[in-house]
Amino acid sequence: MTNLSLSLLTDAVDASMPLAAKLFDEIGRKTADTAGVSREPYSPAEQIAVDVLTEAARSLELEIAADSFGNGYFTLPGSDRGVPGWLVGSHVDSVPSGGNYDGLAGVIAGITALAALRRAGSAPACDITVMGIRAEELSSWYGGHHGGHIGSRAALGSLPAAELDSAVNSRSGRALREHMRAAGFDPELVGKGVPYLSPDKFRGYLELHIEQGPVLENREVPVGVVTAIRGAARARSCRCLGTYTHSGAVPHEYRSDAVMAAVELVRELDLEWERVRAAGGDLVFTVGQFFTDSRVHALTKVPGEANFSLDIRSQSEATLKDMAALAERLARDIAARRRVRFDFGYFSLQSPAVMDAGFRSQLIDGACVLEIPHMEIPSGAGHDAQDFAHAGFPAAMIFVRNAHGSHNPDEAMDIADFALGTRLLAWMLAQN
């Protein structure tokens, strides 16, 4: 039961939408790139986003805090400050030449919801803290092996200090540790002492985010309630090694054809994907890179090398492990038959993050009473919410319909859809 009438709540959210529009506009303008926006982790542009949000929090008379890793916290005090509060977060950084909404929409939705609750005049039952998270999109700016989501993992104490050195900025060539320090924060505290955020202090974590796929758009539904964030089994740099020979003169039985072997592997995984889908399983499988060596490959040469990547994602950890095991098994079998060698390099496994069942059904109830068309949907992309879920926070996500995907300047969220998502978020926060 909410302690606010529905109409008071929705009116208060709608009345706060000009603030949301102003924040999107100001941050978008100040971090614009030749195309879209660029808010590089631990750059001045990312700092601008945090500064603008902090200024808005100040004018709303929220409590303002920060941790040693640059994350910003904006708190509306609850009537009982002793009970666990809500954490509402998303990230303030972006990919290079990305869109203005990926990440930022969730932080602005949080601020807007707090503005609406203030406007409605009723103190919430518990503290509600909006978190502006740093460096979620690290992967698109840094090479090397690392998991991204730096700000959330640093605050949760789940970021291994080694990643500060293995993540290397693609343009500067310097490690994340140096960039974090240069931005005025304290990388030496990563992985040390008591985490800044721990699940016992919070009721749960909520995140609003634009959908990065086309599902809500295609189904004409403005709001999604996320079931789980897909985990991933990934091999970034697979190689198949055979032998270069003459394409006309060498018969089948003397070939070690790397492309034909890799093609058989990929096709068999594709067929398995078809079987998993037919059985109602959740899976997406992508070979984003597949290339022979341009320095030596030729029309008339049997290829001696093929390079490819495997990106396997599912809400089910068992499905991830089954696909990875099938890839290994196929590689052994094909290598023996085709006289080639497969090397998958590092095969990483990131567990799926199932959203809290209670929060999910509450969000669906809320969408019903608020008369917001909605559907349940998995998240294929990774989000800070998964790190909170893995750290023991009950977590939930609200997706907002968005055309043209994300990670590009053409992402297109309708502000009316954003308002519906923010109503649902505010409704959830207003529950006792």
Next chain:
Amino acid sequence: MTNLSLSLLTDAVDASMPLAAKLFDEIGRKTADTAGVSREPYSPAEQIAVDVLTEAARSLELEIAADSFGNGYFTLPGSDRGVPGWLVGSHVDSVPSGGNYDGLAGVIAGITALAALRRAGSAPACDITVMGIRAEELSSWYGGHHGGHIGSRAALGSLPAAELDSAVNSRSGRALREHMRAAGFDPELVGKGVPYLSPDKFRGYLELHIEQGPVLENREVPVGVVTAIRGAARARSCRCLGTYTHSGAVPHEYRSDAVMAAVELVRELDLEWERVRAAGGDLVFTVGQFFTDSRVHALTKVPGEANFSLDIRSQSEATLKDMAALAERLARDIAARRRVRFDFGYFSLQSPAVMDAGFRSQLIDGACVLEIPHMEIPSGAGHDAQDFAHAGFPAAMIFVRNAHGSHNPDEAMDIADFALGTRLLAWMLAQN
């Protein structure tokens, strides 16, 4: 019936082997590159090869001639100069940093056979002309659409003049026409007037060549009698176009995945290859190049583009056409199902060249009486012999065992195997 005793013939060939060794050595030395030899078409290095061979022909008192395209002709007059003679040829050029034997072995075998016949003291029944052919390996030096085999096709009148302009030297950027003219020859005569060589003037065309595959080496047989030169159906620059999207967030039904579509196409053609082989058909199928766009592809992006080449070779024209038609049919079907577009660009068809049945059985007879271990074998690579066969010359080829393939500095023909092949060639030329 030969007009020479077998022992006289083989002794004469063996006694002429020092000449062969001297020619290999001198031309190899004078055209050496950092690795292997480089005898670029219409370059000074190719001219050196012709000059050394001409000097050898002069010392053997052969008649020396040349056509307008730089091919050299060295003739041992027959006892009846009015009847059609033998033409014995191969090419004097090489790929960049290639081996010394690919091409040159056939010309030196011809010269050595003529030296042996001279030494045996018996004039052949008809003229025997050894032809040192230019620019067979053009493809490895020139870009653009062209069929290589320039010298033979120019002399046969089957070279379209347009190829002189469409073939562009990869280093100089200038067309073949200019390079041919700069070397002192006459490109304006290509395709004009009566061909320099016509089949009615010749008994047939014979060519000795190193095997470019591993078959003779693996079967431990020094000499092969070629059944046919495989034709080729080729698409050099195939593209599959889909749409780049997020690898996690976009489900199967909204993807246009260029790699998965191209993989299905290649795998289906591979399976058809398996069926053709199982049914005893002759086919080799190669995808020498397969690549996503390195400027935009990524582990976490559904690929919107895949580029690949198709090289289909067979002794059977029907098999070539069936495979090419299957590729087109698969492309239509896969494009419709997977929401992508295939573009094969120019799909060329080069007909197979079946070797003359009479010559083949004569060569097998000769190998038997000379006690040379031999086998019948298709040629997967293209040779000048195919242009003579297509022009109406009865043609045959002798393969000599060769390790490590060709088109590389490591090709390894045993000079003892070369002597066996040359014995067979001389025996054939000594038949009435």
